[in-house]
Amino acid sequence: MRNSLRKLEGIQSVDVDLELEQAIVSYSPALVDVNAMIEATSAIGFPASVKPLATGEADRH
Numbered sequence: 001m002r003n004s005l006r007k008l009e010g011i012q013s014v015d016v017d018l019e020l021e022q023a024i025v026s027y028s029p030a031l032v033d034v035n036a037m038i039e040a041t042s043a044i045g046f047p048a049s050v051k052p053l054a055t056g057e058a059d060r061h
Contacts, residue, residue, distance in 0.1 A: 004040045008032045022051070 001023060002014045010031025016023045025037060034050055041048040 001041050001044065001046045004044050005037060008036055008040060011037075023048075024053070 002016050005011050005014045005023070005025060008027075010028040012026040012028065014023055014025050023041075027037070038048045038050075
């Protein structure tokens with residue numbers, strides 16, 4: 001999943017936690033949109049949805 005997201009222009013970082021079945025993705029909204037990321041992960045068998053970060057959570061990554 002990490003590699004499929006990194007191939008998209010505008011992805012800055014991908015942190016995957018397989019145990020929690022989630023990824024935190026830093027990206028430039030001007031270059032890539034959420035739907036493109038969902039399509040990229042779904043195409044390789046990892047259906048995705050968006051979960052906004054909790055307040056202060058971005059600072060820990």
